[in-house]
Amino acid sequence: MPPEEVLPGVYLLETDGQRKLATKSRDLEPVYGERMINGYRLWDPTRSKLAALLLKGGGKGLHLPRDAKVLYLGAATGTTVSHVSDIVADGLVYAVEFSPRAMRDLIRLCERRENIVPILADAARPEGYCVLVEPVDMVYQDIAQRNQVEIASLNSERYLKPGGVLILMMKTRSIDVTAAPDAVYNSEIKKLAGLSLSWSMDLLPYHMDHWAVLARKFDS
Ligand SMILES: C[S@@+](CC[C@H](N)C(=O)[O-])C[C@H]1O[C@@H](n2cnc3c(N)ncnc32)[C@H](O)[C@@H]1O
Structure with missing residues (x-):
């Protein structure tokens, strides 16, 4: 077939x-x-939250044309970045990662793929990469930090085109390990600024305590 x-x-x-x-x-x-x-x-959906989301049927609103530009926050060594790079083969992936060790592997990947721009930076300070990043069609974030929603809002405000899409992989245990994941999700999601929530879903059975959130930036 x-x-x-x-x-x-x-x-x-x-x-x-x-x-x-x-x-x-x-x-x-x-x-x-x-x-x-x-x-x-x-x-592999167990290695990539984006693959888990797509396998669970979460592709609604997620059409990425071949020439799209993506700001990817929390690139690590490039597992999911490499698949996004395949999808936007004629576009660009700005891959932000703050671990120098992960960045070494990511740079090796970028030597073979011209459409990935590796950026060693803290995603909590988006002004740090303003000379490198153009307005993008999608912000994708997979960062296990307490302030992950704030980081997503700051980057979307600065770099996402009006009408563009944010995909946020929210890890509730990184925000509050003691509270119930649902309660953490419900209070955090209200902090998304400048974006309208389209839908969210958990990533079970592939990833525990994770929610995928799709939100769209208001048209100005
Ligand atoms: C769960 S891993 C990402 C996995 C990757 N998205 C994938 O699917 O292949 C999270 C990554 O975010 C990075 N990270 C955490 N906080 C960050 C920050 N403030 N700025 C940039 N990278 C950060 C970590 O170093 C780690 O590599």
């Missing part, structure tokens, strides 16, 4: 009797040990 394109640049492949998520890559070298099948890279 040919791969089914479920969103632009995102596919479901039939392999080993299962339907698996994948992106199509010009780079034929695996990034994190993932399996490659005829130019498609399998996308």
